[in-house]
Amino acid sequence: MSDHKGEDALLVFTPSGKRGRFPLGTPILQAARSLGVDIDSVCGGRAICGRCQVELSEGTFAKHGLTSAPSHLSPLSATEQRYAEKRGLGAGRRLSCQARLMGDVVIDVPPESQVHKQVVRKRAEVRAIALDPATRLYYVEVAEPDMHNPSGDLERLCDALATQWGVSSLSCDLGVIQVLQKALRAGQWAVTVAIHHTERDANRIIAVWPGFHDQICGIAFDIGSTTIAAHLCNLSTGEVLASAGMMNPQIRFGEDLMSRVSYVMMNPGGDAEMTAAMRDAINLLIGQVCEEAAISRDTVMEAVLVGNPVMHHLLLGIDPVELGGAPFALATSGALNLRARELDLHMNPGGRLYILPCIAGHVGADSAAVVLSEGPHLQDENWLIVDVGTNAEIVLGNRQRLLACSSPTGPAFEGAQISSGQRAAPGAIERIRIDPATLEPRYKVIGCDLWSDEPGFAEAVEITGVTGICGSGIIEAVAEMFLAGIVSKDGVIDGALAARSPRIEPQGRTFSYLIKDGEPEIRITQNDIRQIQLAKAALYAGARLLMDTMGIDKVDRITLAGAFGSHIDVKHAMVLGMIPDCPLNRVSSAGNAAGTGARIALLNAGARREIETVVRSIEKVETAIEPRFQEHFVAAMAFPHKTAPYPNLAQVVALPEPKHVGGADEEREGRRRRRRAS
């Protein structure tokens, strides 16, 4: 504390609680910096950017022993007045770079004025992310050239950045050097630069604008085998400005990953075609989100991309053939920092890309993004996270230990290779219930809120029709068939029931269940059930293998990630034995966690270092060479299945009594007997 009581005043910041005495006349921003209070600024205290806004907390603060009054801050300065007229200043708001301390005050720093503001996430249970992007804007005033001291314009810019912002170890993109002289002169020796801060403490100037430039953006891409999604974010606020998605144009080369890898094997140069198609699609999406947000592509300085290993390699222009067969060697598993132009992506010419690390040949950067989004490495429970697609990527573990594997579920969960299957689109059955007494179904289709037995349903689906059954619908259909006794524990449709219901129809040597007649007929065949059995057994076996490796026989918590995971009904999934037993209220859906992980890496540079470290520590379990995987797989074919008790499920669902009980041999024998009988 100063002895000159009349010459300084107490300043308290909320919500941080940081406080100190400062000489009267000290700008609030300067005092905040000296106390380490987090207040944003792009213009460096020149009343241009308006990022440093604060509020005077009026009234008596008994706790702080002081009375805060408007007169304890200097009146609006001329530049502040100009800012208020030009861009508007909320009631009670001041620019902390202009307002000066005139007496004891309590100053509140609103969330949007903090540099490391929290990024809002929709789900309550997930951790908060602080905004701390790799690229930031800096407004600087640069010395004019002087013949007596003939340094380059770039060197004077770097001097200004060091003096005015304390940024050193600077280098500069050639593209910026090429336009720098014009920008400096157009901005009358004031420019805003975007600086990319890399992990090695190297700071790189990657863009320049004349005068004051307010906004830069980034895009998070989730590149799935089927769809590509893009989220445009404001790098200063973390706000999502626009989102867009489109089908992955590679679908024309093959529906699933392996058919695309095969395409490359059969067609030399096919990888280059697919790479070009994917990059074109990404460029189209960049255009779409920029148009939607009404910003220029030049404002996009960063992109983060995630995808499974085949998408990852094709995006990078790497032939994915090695991923098509054992030992499934990735060209690189590490995270990549690239320039946008290296992948021909059309954003700001100095734009930077970050690609998350891959975990293994079957567990890609998308899985790493799921881990980053959910944070299993930050908690102590045995948490099972499953991202269901053509392959299921499975992560299990906690703070001490994380395991990952990929399990070949095949495309059944996506409605492919199912007789009435289709993609999740309007008209597809997504919910189904079967009355155990009558064996009659009722269902809901995507795009309609009514159940099929409710009045007005027929009219409501007149346009879309009822066209097929999507992944989550199949899960429910098979589970309901099991619960209704139509399907046995071993997955056999009970032909004897044909006598009780016309919906049970013979089809060759097996039977099918008719959900809907008319055009088209929608039914579940014996083969559909086999496909679901194969898929769910693979998924369960993968999870089980990780549990074995971890030395546990139950998990504390399950999260289903991906589009499929967010539509699936947990109870039905457990009835089928897709996932291990777990308290049902501890099973949740994470939605597009891979996309969220990409967005986190976009907004927080520290998260990149975090996921790189975590991925290096993840133990990879290869299902293809693990004999126990085959054992679990065979045992998991039954509903729920032979070896796993489901005490939690049993509390909420009345599971039917088994009709066939026995080992794999007995099951095969049973099948043989039934075949002979038909």
Next chain:
Amino acid sequence: MSDHKGEDALLVFTPSGKRGRFPLGTPILQAARSLGVDIDSVCGGRAICGRCQVELSEGTFAKHGLTSAPSHLSPLSATEQRYAEKRGLGAGRRLSCQARLMGDVVIDVPPESQVHKQVVRKRAEVRAIALDPATRLYYVEVAEPDMHNPSGDLERLCDALATQWGVSSLSCDLGVIQVLQKALRAGQWAVTVAIHHTERDANRIIAVWPGFHDQICGIAFDIGSTTIAAHLCNLSTGEVLASAGMMNPQIRFGEDLMSRVSYVMMNPGGDAEMTAAMRDAINLLIGQVCEEAAISRDTVMEAVLVGNPVMHHLLLGIDPVELGGAPFALATSGALNLRARELDLHMNPGGRLYILPCIAGHVGADSAAVVLSEGPHLQDENWLIVDVGTNAEIVLGNRQRLLACSSPTGPAFEGAQISSGQRAAPGAIERIRIDPATLEPRYKVIGCDLWSDEPGFAEAVEITGVTGICGSGIIEAVAEMFLAGIVSKDGVIDGALAARSPRIEPQGRTFSYLIKDGEPEIRITQNDIRQIQLAKAALYAGARLLMDTMGIDKVDRITLAGAFGSHIDVKHAMVLGMIPDCPLNRVSSAGNAAGTGARIALLNAGARREIETVVRSIEKVETAIEPRFQEHFVAAMAFPHKTAPYPNLAQVVALPEPKHVGGADEEREGRRRRRRAS
């Protein structure tokens, strides 16, 4: 020393003299490394590269107290035998990675087996350069992928480089990642990589070849306003493999620098045209030198480029208009590290470029290269280095202090704006002597060894003809005219001599001197002499300004750099007063010192750091705003000139008695009087 005398032996290396005792059976290369003896190796001791060859020094070495016998090394190993059969092994030569110590020996490491071998330079007086390029080759054996530990191919390559070579902090170009998997499999898990070592201790893999790859190259470019020269160097040996040069195609946009800058000012987009023309020319030269050396462009991993500021900016794609007027601001003065593809240069796709720093708006990277080549900053004398072209770049100083300026000499020294002037090409007069008694000239032309008064001269020049007079010829002609009394100290052709010789002819109000009649007539006009006076006065004034700034009135040593500087006759230059007085044996020519400096930066990464540091310390003197420059310029118009005594010159040349003596005013008055008289 070991107690087990029978189990180790003494090993002495020459020429280093390093010595030690090692267990019998130790490979010589391993012993060398442990002693810090400098032996090269690319293959890491696998008898592939042959870089580690040594010689057994036979006989008794009294000094070392031991007898060296062939039996004191292990016999040729099978792999060594194979190497000798395949690639040849000189008599007495052994691969030090294979030969093992079997008894006391003296081993000689020949120069070509040293990592930091000396780069041979033609001139004896310049310092030696050790070979230490920024990019090096490493042969590695990489672990095959393992499903139980699924790391990427790149990660296993990096592990191998760390283990086998101790290279860490590795990153990798995307272009290498794209081809890595094929290279590893084609090389059966052995590859050679090129690693670029940057100043920040970051190591970047920039190329990969399957198996063992022997050679990488680099090219040093000197980009002059008139010509572009390229020298292809082997980065492993330092050897110049091929050289080529061509006219700078920008000449079609303007002969000199300022006319090219004007072209840009008048033609929007003109800078892009000139940039493209220059890069095309560079690509053509890359092709030429590679063809001459019979190597692939893919072998070229590095290029170093130097040029004056306008060439520097146009090469980089920077509009040079700011260099066309005060304050002559460079876009950047710092050194640049770029990728070849950033400038569209066609070498290895991972090729790297280094561009030396510029000193000031008129003193470019070419001048920095001259400093690097000559090393004035490494010695104590007051050394004046002049690079003569359209502008003269002048450096003065020593270890303590270096000054630089640029002086606008104009194109007269290159034969432009001279009535009979032409470029230095066959047929151009380059030497001339005038008999003071008869005033008759004799001369030599480029492409012919005879003087014009020797028998056979007419026949010898029948093909080329005598077509004009080049820069060095003009210097001699004017100096000889002065020595013969044809031209006064003030630069006036004495019309009175027309009575004595028909070669003195009236031309309007002045006179000219006829060197050769016939087609074409070659003569020196009064205006030619004025042009030479302006040029040499500018050059002298620049040098003098630096001497003033340094506080000295004589220099210890003068070096003339550049093509012009290497053809000029020192004595004649001094007779004209182009350069200050200096002992004539301390005036030398450095030839293409800028090109040599580029070559040094190509072969020695440390030299890059050195010149960057030196350039930052150079004091720039701007002639355009320095009043003393004008004073020196006016005073320096006379031959030699009014204010500077030439005691050293006077010892070797009988300077004519002055006919007109007086100040600038008197000179002007004299001219007026003569004009009235004619």
